[in-house]
Amino acid sequence: MPNPFFEVSGKSELLTGDLASLGGSFIPENFPHREVQIEKIVSILGSIMRDTRPSNIIIYGKTGSGKTSATRYVSRMLSEAAGSKVKVVYVNCQIFDSPYSILVEMANSFSRSTDENIPELGLPLDRIYNELMSRVNSFNRFLIVILDEIDKLVLKNGGDALYSILKTTDDTYGGKTSIIGITNDTGFQESLDARVKSRLNQESILFTPYNASELKDILNYRIKGVVRDGAIEDSAINLCAAIGAQEHGDARKAIDLLRISIEVAIRGKKGKVTDAEVYSARDKFEMDVLKEAVTTLPMQSKLVLLSAVVTQEIDSSLMVTGELYENYRSICTELGFQALTPRRISDIISELEDFGLISSSVKSMGRYGRTRIIQVMGSLESVRKYLLEDEDLSMFRGGKITRQYRFVTDPKDQQKARSEDLMQKLDDLRESVPDDH
C-alpha cells in the first residue's frame, strides 16, 4: 500500500525531487535558448573584473521570456566571481515606483541591520540621495542596480524617478554605478525624455519569445531530477509548451502549468501526467491568477470592481463610467466607506484594466457623450466570490442600484427616469448620516 502521508506532504511516487524548483522564484542553473543574451550580459558586466564600470543595459522581453531570472542568474554568478568588489541591488519598480522609495530601497540595501534603515517616508529627497551617495562611496565598489519593470517608473511620474537614479551613475566619485533596466514594453525608449534616454540606453538586449519546441526543451530540462522518468507523457509536455507558446512564448506559464498538472495528478492519485491533467491545470491556473489578482487589490479598487460586477449583472450593455460610479457610491454608502471622486475612480478603472480584470474602450455615444464601455473579464460569479472573501466587503447585500436613465431614447421616459433618480438620491441623502467634516 502506498504511504498516504507521502501524498499529504506532497510527495508521491511521481516525484523524485522537490516541486519547488518549478516554482516562480526559482532560478535554475541553466537557461536553454538564452545563451546569446546571457553571454552578452556577461560580456558587459565582465568589465567589472577589469575594474571598469559596465555600461547601462536595457533588457526587453515579454513576460516569461526569462529576462528577470536570467539577469538575476548572471548577477549571482558575478557576485560569486567578483566577491566583495560588487554589490547588486534588485528593485521591482512596480512595488517601488517613486524616486523616494527606490532611493531608499537602494540605500537600505547597504544596511547591515534594520536600525540603519532609512524611514520610508518623511525625509527630504536630497538627503536620501546624499546618504545613498555616501554609502556607495564608502562602500567603494561597483554597484549594479537592477530595475525590474522599469517602464512603470516612466508611466507613473514622467521619468523623474529615473532621472534621479541615473544621477547616481554620475555623481558617484569614480562612477561605479550601473543600471540594468528590465521592461516588456518595446516602445519604452520613445516615452523617455532626451536627457534620460541618452544616459540610460547604452546597451540593449532583446529576449525574443520562446517557440513551442524551445519551451519543450525548457520543460524537459526543468523536470529533470524532479519527476520520475516517464511520469509525464510526452504529449502533456507538448501541450504545456503549446499553451505557453500561444501566450507570446511564456515560459513561466508553461512551467506553472506543468507544475500544477503534476499537483493535479498527485492529488488525483494518477500514475502519470496526461493531457487531461494539463487541461484541468489550465482551468485551475486561470482561477488562481484571477483569485490572486482580485484578493490582493487595494480596498478602493475592490469596491470599484464590485461595482463593475454589479453593474454588469444589471445590464452589461450599460456598463459605462457614470453608471459604474453611481453604483460604486451606493456600495460605499451601504458598506460605510468614504467614496472617492469620479476623477480618481476613472484612474482606478484604468488600473483595473492594467491588471486585466476588466477591459474598456472609449466610445462616443454621440448625443449621449463620450465614455468608456467597460467589461469585467472572467466570470462574474468568480470575481464576485473572490471579492466577497474580503471581510470588509462580505456584508454586501446587493446594494441600492441607481436608476438607469442614460440612453433612454424617449425624452419623456428620460425626464421621468431623471426625476426618479433625483428622488432616490434625495432619499439617500436623508438616510445617510451627515459627515462630520
Add this chain to the structure above:
DNA sequence: ACTCCACAGGAAAATTGGGGTA
C-alpha cells in the same frame, strides 16, 4: 453643419501622514 453630452485625462491645488529640529 452645428451642437452638446458625458465623460477622458492633464495639471495644479489641497489633504494626509510621517520625520526632523528646538
Add this chain to the structure above:
DNA sequence: TACCCCAATTTTCCTGTGGAGT
C-alpha cells in the same frame, strides 16, 4: 510640544473630443 519639511495621494479645476440629434 510646536512647528516646519517632505512625498504620496486625492480632489479640484480644467480643456478636449467623437458622433447622434437636430
